[in-house]
Amino acid sequence: MKNDALDRLRGKLLGEVLGPQDAGYDAARRVYNAMIDKRPAVIARCLGTADVVQAVRFAREEGLLIAVRGGGHSVAGHAMCDDGMVIDLSLMRGVHVDPANRTVRVQGGALLGDVDRETQLHGLAIPTGQMSETGIAGLTLNGGVGMMLHKHGLTCDNLLSADMVTVDGELVTASADRRPELFWALRGGGGNFGVVTSFEFRAHPVGPMMLAGFLAHPVEEAPQVLEFLRDFSATSPAHLSADALFIHAPEADFVPKEFWGMPLVTLFVRYFGPMEQAWEAVQPLREFGTPLYDSVGPMPLVAVQSMLDTFTPAGNLHYWTSEFVPSLGPEQIAAVAAIGSDLPSSLTTINVHPFDTAATEVPPDATAFAHREDSWLIHVICQWKDEADSERCRDWVKQTGKILKRFGSGNTYLNTTSEDDETDRVRAFWNEHRLARLAEVKAEYDPENVLRFNHNISPAAREPGS
Ligand SMILES: Cc1cc2nc3c(=O)[nH]c(=O)nc-3n(C[C@H](O)[C@H](O)[C@H](O)COP(=O)(O)OP(=O)(O)OC[C@H]3O[C@@H](n4cnc5c(N)ncnc54)[C@H](O)[C@@H]3O)c2cc1C
Known part of the structure; x- marks a missing residue:
């Protein structure tokens, strides 16, 4: 990617924009699993939702595919890609607890330890996973298995709403009442539908x-x-x-x-x-x-x-x-x-x-x-x-x-599961019936499959103009 294009993006973001020539690029493309060695064209280290909107719009103008990095813990390496854009949320780790309503708002790059630190100040907890450095985003979007599973279910079962930037750069909210089909898909369908900038969870009295x-x-x-x-x-x-x-x-x-x-x-x-x-x-x-x-x-x-x-x-x-x-x-x-x-x-x-x-x-x-x-x-x-x-x-x-x-x-x-685990297994997890429903949601929010660095769901075919 040409330097003037990167400079154009730099002018639009509060966060850092890194190309292969920049100091910090190699550190920023490193993820948890050292087997993963991908070289994106650009890494946008976003500082807020407005940065995410600008980064997505830029990627679309430049015809770049998009990978999204939450905590970077996917062993399959889905947080990185070759050649495309990485929207890196690892600086967006804010957690806001509403103790009166027992709800918690968590930014899309937060780690499980960030969530526990803040919720425990109020004697509350969200059911999450077992390691403090795992990202809440990837964990929630594909389920979330941890010690409270018996009492409170999966992490995604405790999700109340999500704010998401679509691949068109539009900000939408999904919940049981607003865009319920998207809300259904976000609880187990992975990072297929957009960039989730924040999650709202139900919390439970646990601890300290x-x-x-x-x-x-x-x-x-x-x-x-x-x-x-x-x-x-x-x-x-x-x-x-x-x-x-x-x-x-x-x-x-x-x-x-x-x-x-x-x-x-x-x-x-x-x-x-x-x-x-x-x-x-x-x-x-x-x-x-x-x-x-x-x-x-x-x-x-x-x-x-x-x-x-x-x-x-x-x-x-x-x-x-x-x-x-x-x-x-x-x-x-x-x-x-x-x-x-x-x-x-x-x-x-x-x-x-x-x-x-x-x-x-x-x-x-x-x-x-x-x-x-x-x-x-x-x-x-x-x-x-x-x-x-x-x-x-x-x-x-x-x-x-x-x-x-x-x-x-x-x-x-x-x-x-790891990168080259058979794709049939990914399909089998959702089964044909559920996959068809997910494919409809994918077609609505990402019809060109711009977000394909995930356990990928192909968009359902649609008639032109429908
Ligand atoms: C050491 C270790 C311990 C683990 N322990 C547990 C455990 O106890 N329980 C459990 O259930 N799982 C566990 N996992 C698995 C973990 O849930 C997954 O690796 C999960 O994908 C990590 O999320 P992340 O945000 O860190 O990942 P990333 O690598 O950043 O992303 C994973 C996927 O989610 C997508 N994604 C990330 N952020 C967003 C976002 N904001 N919006 C849209 N898409 C996004 C990415 O594009 C990618 O497809 C563990 C993993 C590791 C490495």
Whole structure:
């Protein structure tokens, strides 16, 4: 792109405009997953909605495709593109809490930690994910799975409205009453429809203190741990979240030194209900087997929400897959235990997450997020540091994905899949009926598929002039 075009855009934006010649360009094109190495023609680091409107209009005048960067955490690298424009919202991290109405307005580039920091000042929380540096935008638009899923559903289930800039540079609001079809699509249809500059969420009284921690068992006991977790989850209180996590224990404060580097299966326990009932609620988990260590204790919600940060620092190489498995019978448990006992790198983890209660009580057609059946989300997070390991690690994930698919319902969680995961799986998640409905919304808001760096939905064909 010519310098005079970039200068024209600079004249229209309060934020920074970066081309390949500019200092800061390389830092700005870096995303969470170090496998991603894309070179956009221009990065517009927007400071507000007006900047987004100007950037979109400029991209359209110049015939550029648009990628949108929220938190930059998509392992598929969807926040970046080659040659086109990146609308970078990472400087738009404002969070405004309305404690009287228990609602929260969050800008499109905010991270989960930004949201918890502000909401917790008022003893409130939004159900989000498990790592503080993930972007709220990508997480919400494709679902949002975290510790409050049992009690309050997915992040997108708690969305009340969204302000969005269309690819024509128009500012629109979607909610249950205003543009309801767009509102339906934004809750699970990903970043296909426009640039969301802010989200409005319903918040819940949670915290500031919680009970949380890890109960670690030798990886050889994984079958018993998974069986116990399955049975316990069937009747566990809604305020309690317990996942299984296969790890090599990190060198972190909450891990006794003698276990650092050891392969383990841990129960990651979080109780966010009334503190006077907390110890009793977690007791059965603590009494199971003989944990190698038990780090469960009272701590602030903001600390709990960043406990997993240490497992997944930015800058590593990543390749992921996931599968919703309808039930954990002996065969599934044996397969997951075997996979978890043979991780291809010390940084790789597997999260076995019950997916039930509030998240599955939402009617399947109420939102575009398609999977509403009681199941287990098996999430394979493969990460490594040395490029020489890339092929081996990717092959391992692909093989693992095939094994899990044998037990799955065919559904993957799109927020946790990598770039070249088969497109059929993306289509299968939404299914033909839902995809046709999404394609109509896409045709209305982005008929030329300018926003295609996402789990892409092709616009429905329309008669000229309709
Ligand atoms: C370490 C780690 C931990 C994670 N933990 C969880 C978890 O606990 N629960 C969970 O559900 N998921 C989790 N995820 C997955 C996460 O939800 C997805 O990676 C999600 O896409 C991240 O959103 P982002 O804004 O950071 O991503 P980005 O890479 O910025 O964007 C992802 C997609 O959303 C689009 N997008 C981003 N911002 C906007 C916007 N403002 N308007 C329109 N489109 C936009 C992008 O174009 C792109 O297609 C985790 C990911 C990582 C890397």
